[in-house]
Amino acid sequence: QVQLVESGGGLVQAGDSLSLSCTAHTRTFGAYTMAWFRQAPGKEREFVASTRWDGAVKYYSESVEGRFTISRDNAESTVSLQMNSLKPEDTAVYYCAARWDDSYFRNYTREYDYWGQGTQVTVSS
Numbered sequence: 001q002v003q004l005v006e007s008g009g010g011l012v013q014a015g016d017s018l019s020l021s022c023t024a025h026t027r028t029f030g031a032y033t034m035a036w037f038r039q040a041p042g043k044e045r046e047f048v049a050s051t052r053w054d055g056a057v058k059y060y061s062e063s064v065e066g067r068f069t070i071s072r073d074n075a076e077s078t079v080s081l082q083m084n085s086l087k088p089e090d091t092a093v094y095y096c097a098a099r100w101d102d103s104y105f106r107n108y109t110r111e112y113d114y115w116g117q118g119t120q121v122t123v124s125s
Contacts, residue, residue, distance in 0.1 A: 002026040002114040004096045009119030012086055016123070020081040022096030022116055029077040030054070033101040036070060036081045037109060038092035038121075045095065047107035049081060059105055064090075086123045093118040 003025040012018050020036070035050035049060045049070040058070055069082040079096060097112035106112070 002032065002098050004098060004114055004116035006094065006096045006116040006119040009094065009121045011122045011124065014087055014123055014125050016086050017082070017084045018086060018121060019083065020094055020096075020119060020121070022079045024077045024079070024096075024098060026077065030074040031101055032098040033106060034070075034072055034079040035097045035099075035106070035112060036079075037095045037097055037112075038090075039095070039118075040089075040092040043092075045109050047109075048094070050106065051079065052103070053101040059107065061107075083121070086121075088123050088125045091121060091123050093120050 004022055006022045008020040030053055036048040037045050038048050039045040047061055048064055049068055051058045051070045051072050055072045067085045072079040095118045096116040098114040099112045
């Protein structure tokens with residue numbers, strides 16, 4: 001069992017930056033693929049970014065590529081999402097997710113076993 005706790009959401013203006021953090025309560029954090037998803041009102045939860053167990057391989061959705069950066073610290077059992085040049089369409093609840101790493105790219109919600117409670121990010125225009 002892995003407990004995930006996100007922090008760092010808030011209200012910002014378009015063009016601002018914001019950093020999200022997720023702490024995983026597990027002794028085997030380094031064995032998990034970690035990802036961020038988001039869900040806007042009335043929309044399905046969508047993939048944002050993921051990082052392999054060692055942080056050497058990262059994937060991003062097209063909508064955030066070049067603006068967001070995912071990183072992890074296995075010693076601290078944390079994964080972060082640095083969000084720059086935020087847009088109103090980035091407004092959503094952001095979720096941290098984890099699954100046992102199998103070296104494949106995973107971007108569907110059903111492929112992840114553990115989820116945080118979510119943190120709200122609101123970008124005003």
